[in-house]
Amino acid sequence: MRVRLESLTKRFGTVLAVDALDLEIASGEFVALLGPSGCGKTTTLLMVAGIYRPSAGAITFGERRVEHLMPKDRGIGMVFQSYALYPHMTVAENIDFPLDVRGGVSKEDRSRQVREAAELVRVDQLLERRPAQLSGGQQQRVALARALVKRPDILLLDEPLSNLDARLRHEMRGEIKRLQKEVGITAIFVTHDQLEALTMADRVALMRDGVLQAYATPTELYARPANRFVAEFIGTPPMNFLAANLGARNGSVVARAEGIELELAGARLPRADGPREATVGIRPEHLAIVAPAEGDAAGEVYVVEPMGREQVVEIQVGARRLRVIAPPGFSARVGERVGLRFARERLHLFDSASGERLA
């Protein structure tokens, strides 16, 4: 089912938690609400769920306006960060609760549906246990089964993986993604972890201070971030930024920063010619370490952090320190002089004042 949020706004007293959010989610799509804590992503989810009433704006499921409906009338299933399993009920009773409350179904039918939902997330061996007797991963699966058992139109997940340890998180990431596609349900999940958002979602809505910053596919967010905040938030280690002066030469834009001159192929100056302040961004994986004389810039190795598959090297260039991804074979002493080559086609240019993308 398609979900549309229009100028959705939530105020808590004088605090503006969500500011005129517009978002459209296609039927069967898996969308991540991503952002640092306090950005309004959970508030948005709870408005979609019907726990919070919006201060203004509209929420539409399919063709139906729902912002004034109680949660029970919205046809949603939800998985909470804490899983929120009912501690006094067994796993079977937990999964059965939504069916029991809805009524109108025979007991045999219900227990069949409970079993099916439990099999879907592979907890059918645990039906008689209590939540306290389950591991974190099992609790998560039960919460998923409970959210899906009444076949809702929309699945909501609030930080579904943040209470799991690293290995399990990786496993459940794939599991939830597979489940979402298998059931074909429209799903929205909230996370503060960009890796989760990028790996799981079809599209990512990145928020800050209640305002939507970008809404795009993971590939696009990575390749063409809409503004400096997006560029900084997406990608590990984070993008390098350099304050630069812009000039023109032979019809193309030239950025000068820290004694480095970079020609930006295909970029146009936002206004008429003449020098202009801007911020140049480049991801660590798009910088290469070369011999001191060969690169676009030269600097000294500040620190080397081996990460197994690769190494993160920080290089002091003038007053700035740039992070570079180097292959595992690379070795250098701290203080050694090296050259840096910028991948020209991977440069990002942002307005220094507004942070908007220029090129």
Place this chain on the structure above:
Amino acid sequence: MAALARPLPRAELRWTGAIPYAVLLVFTLPILLLYGWLLYGSFFPRIEGLRPVGAFTLENWRFLWAPETVEALRFKAPIIPLTINTFVFALSTSLVVLFVSSMAGYALSRIRFPGRRTFLAGVLLLHSFPSVTLLIATFLVLRQLRLYDQLLGVILVKTAFELPFGVWIMKGFFDTVPWDLEMAALVDGAGRLRTWWRVVMPLVKPGLLALGLLSFVSGWNEFLLPFVFMPSGTQQTLSVVLRAILNEGRFVDYGLLTAVGLYYVAPILLLFFFAQDRLMKIYAGGVKG
């Protein structure tokens, strides 16, 4: 995600486990011995010092089967109806306290309404008033309502005095139930009332049990209110009768007093014996898991 408690090695368990019991035994032994002595003494005509005198007899307990032969009780209601009265009084108080406290406590814990803090502070203030200081005012109210000298009136008054404590205790228990559980129930399709009944109330069951027991005990022990507000005696409770025995004539029949006293305290002792672990939860409280 409660970690399973690691079982102690056997030897360690045997020695360290015994220490608390030893300490507790030292402190409880005098009380146990005194109760035992009381029970033992009630089967003899007289007690001199700590030594029972005379032959074994059931004389002191005859109030159970032949109350008309007991001087002090001659003009009182028979003991069995009195016991039932006391039971009704304690049980109704406890049930009404449970009902009102669980609803008021939930509202105070969950709903941010104007005057909430003032109300909580006011309730606490009320709790610190001894009921004696309100006796005259309560009398006037009861008479106005035509509930003076009636069991129902005393039940209402007792309930009112018990409520501040009950409301605070229940609010505390509701505070420990995570919001997430209620949100989950709402999303799962339950309304507010069903969420309260099916999800929240089962989780505060330890609190309900403990509060129910405490107010039952408090009702069972109550002397002042039945004594003052039911003077005519037809609906009196056991505590009032116990006092009547103390007041009768110039010589107090201590043998009788002991027997009636033991009879009076027995239900409470039994209750505590079977419900002690539940009662302890009022201090532990909360949601496990």
